[in-house]
């Protein structure tokens with residue numbers, strides 16, 4: 001498979017190249033040059049497979065040319081062998097129509113493990129064939145950082161530098177990052193907000209003093225390999241509910257539009273999806289874009305679902321590219337306009353293309369709390385605040401009662417215990433596998449919000465690219 005940039009002027013790459021590159025050199029995102037398509041019979045034949053095998057079958061057309069099938073299967077078996085549930089992403093029924101797809105059985109209790117456990121292995125595989133060293137630099141509001149660190153800790157030829165805003169991630173999230181003591185892991189607590197940390201990372205990607213010396217890679221969802229890995233659980237869930245003979249709808253708690261774009265990819269591959277419901281919190285740029293065509297950046301309001309406190313959704317560009325006719329030049333101009341004015345209107349083609357599959361809803365604080373309470377009282381389930389946004393949108397989405405609606409449960413409730421106990425009066429318990437987290441030693445450096453201090457720290461500890 002060949003990968004092209006959404007902005008039309010970066011060189012096309014193979015899967016290995018796109019995985020190591022992260023962002024394309026023209027500022028765009030890599031997408032497959034065409035969607036692989038499974039026939040109805042091919043989809044039906046996937047039913048009942050163990051998750052790791054299903055994953056290899058779904059990923060195969062995307063990686064072909066960069067990995068042999070048997071090697072791919074070894075990697076999916078290793079990645080998903082670390083999950084604490086045999087089904088990897090089990091489905092749970094809530095009521096007649098609603099289901100939860102539990103994506104939090106990985107090592108750090110959020111859905112990001114599903115993609116990052118695979119990405120860590122892919123980095124090691126592709127770097128092992130070359131003499132390259134990779135320097136991953138990322139900013140996190142919590143979940144990406146812990147999942148990425150777990151995925152690359154101790155791996156050869158990779159160093160990871162993860163910036164988090166000091167004092168603004170939860171204790172569980174911080175400890176999941178800082179108690180990983182491997183030599184290639186560097187946690188940096190910076191003074192300032194997540195946006196400040198993110199701005200420093202973006203600056204480093206464009207800092208030629210740094211990029212001349214280091215191969216700087218990305219682990220956020222601009223990396224195509226992450227989205228590819230997430231396509232698998234849409235198939236897994238739909239197959240269990242009767243696909244391809246029966247359509248299924250999904251409700252997806254959304255921030256950067258990565259997870260829900262993976263659902264869009266599943267639909268392009270032939271999975272019969274009735275609707276993809278984009279669920280946001282009050283940071284509702286995506287809801288406004290899908291409902292009114294208005295993609296304009298507001299200021300971020302902190303909520304109890306912090307991993308969705310986002311006002312620019314990087315992966316939305318991939319959708320605009322695909323539904324807008326795959327015109328890289330036109331999209332580059334549209335995105336340049338957005339970057340200059342922080343606002344843009346979707347074209348008619350983009351609005352109509354998106355409306356065919358997507359609908360959206362935004363949950364405010366009351367809706368989140370009431371939904372957490374409903375899940376506990378009516379269904380006996382503790383859910384986290386991100387999942388609650390999804391379930392709120394699922395229950396209010398007006399989907400045909402004959403169609404099952406699967407809400408993606410993106411985090412374990414014990415990752416966000418305060419919000420859960422405020423809503424239900426119950427304190428969710430951390431699973432035994434992470435039980436001694438609070439006794440483990442922590443290691444991190446604290447730096448000011450000054451870019452030069454962060455760049456100097458990275459330069460001192462990273463390994464040059466060759």
Ligand SMILES: *Cc1c(COP(=O)(O)O)cnc(C)c1O
Pocket residue numbers: 110111112143144221253254255256257258259260307308386387410411
């Ligand atoms: C990252 C995250 C999200 C948002 O996922 P996107 O791919 O950015 O849309 C939702 N819920 C949780 C718990 C997350 O960690």
